Amino acid sequence: MKKVFLAAFFILVFVAACSNNSSSSVYGGLEDEGEDDGGYSEVPDSDRGGYERPDDAPVPGGGGSNGNGNPGGSTGSKDDDSAVDDGDSETDDEEVSDHDENGGNDEDNTPETPDENGNNEKPDGNNDDNAIYALEPDVESCTSGIPSDNEKQKVLNRINYLRAIHNLKPVQYNDAYDEIAGECALVIAANNNLSHTPDSSWKCWSQFAYDGCYSSNINIAMTTNIDTYTIDSSTIVDGFMTEENEVPPVTLGHRRWFIDPWLKTIAFGRADYSDGAGHFVLGSAVRVINRDDPDDQQDISDTDIKFVAYPFENYPAELYNDNVMMSFTVIKDKFSKYSNGTGITFSTATIAIIDPDNKTMKVKNIEFDTEGYGVPNNLRWYVEGIQPNTKYNVTISNVMINNNSEFYQYWFELK
Secondary structure, three states: OHHHHHHHHOOOEEEEOOOOOOOOOEEOOOOOOOOOOOOOOOOOHHHOOOOOOOOOOOOOOOEOOOOEOOOOOOOOOOOOOOOOOOOOOOOOOOEOOOOOOOOOOOOOOOOOOOOOOOOOOOOOOOOOOOOOEEEOOEOOOOEOOEEOHHHHHHHHHHHHHHHHHOOOOOOEEOHHHHHHHHHHHHHHHHHOOOOOOOOOOOOOOOHHHHHHHHOEEEEEEEEEOOOHHHOOHHHHHHHHHHOOOEOOOOOOHHHHHHOOOOEOEEEEEEEEEEOOOOEEEEEEEEEOOOOOOHHHEOOOOOOOOOEEEEOOEEEOHHHOOOOOOEEEEEOOOOOOOOEEOOOEEOOOOEEEEEOOOOOEOOEEEEEEEOOOOOOOOEEEEEEOOOOOOOOEEEEEEEEEEOOEEEEEEEEEEEO
């Protein structure tokens, strides 16, 4: 029963891509160009630490003005007006009659009992661990809400858990952006629609809603006869990472923002709405675009990162299947993010993925861009036949960087 329930309500989840169309040049020169290993170093499996799965994972490395990156301890910063691509979408609801044991009943569509983390409990207006909201939104009156600290922490933990796998610095939570993220989530839920640039004709429109949608990864989930309060906020992060339901063209913009080495702060907004007739909508936004605030970017000059690949090393199996694109981004200038969009050519690149039996996996539908979605350059592709608990070695050759041919090597295993 549980498997049917989970599969059903995630069918109608849609996301809209975010870009960062900086006029600055984007990719400069590789450091240590004399090295021919492309930044790859093999570490024995026995030396690698294990990763805990989502919700209970600690925030890797801390950060944040309260010393550990937690919500409630961040400082303010100015609003963001970065450019984004519009990604409107419409769909019909699908009726689902099966219910999880925590998923409610057909009479009132409310969860029967919360799970052990309280994820399925209706908000009660306070900020305890069992509440989704500290301030509950009211879509009918166009009043945005604020997620509870516990819910914000789930999103922050999941993002930082994934960034840690990629050897990226953790991000902090910035409460100063709660209002615009919440207003964006509200306008999505109120209109049952997605756009990074909602106009004044949208119900519940405000300048804050526009600013929030303009600077965020945005998401909508629609269900019939299943309350969206049963959707755990951390799973919204996973949807952005896999990009399975991105509105075409697929640019992997959401993933690129979350694993952008320079990303420093996030904020999260959520709005659940029911029309009273068994139809439920969840609008959500994770504010990530920070281009116009130089103080809201990580300093990565002290790191040895040369690329960001997905999947990478020991990777959560739930974040990959045959419908998910792999991706690769070159980091050649750690001192200036926006000097990393020029001087890189992927058109000559070749990708080889080898399994433990020395079999070459089939790579197809190779795409690339330097359009500035999160990280300024990206090479992406599909692969057939990847299996869990199997180590694959990846070599990306003939990447032209400032007219020099470079190659990169890494490995991944789905756990």
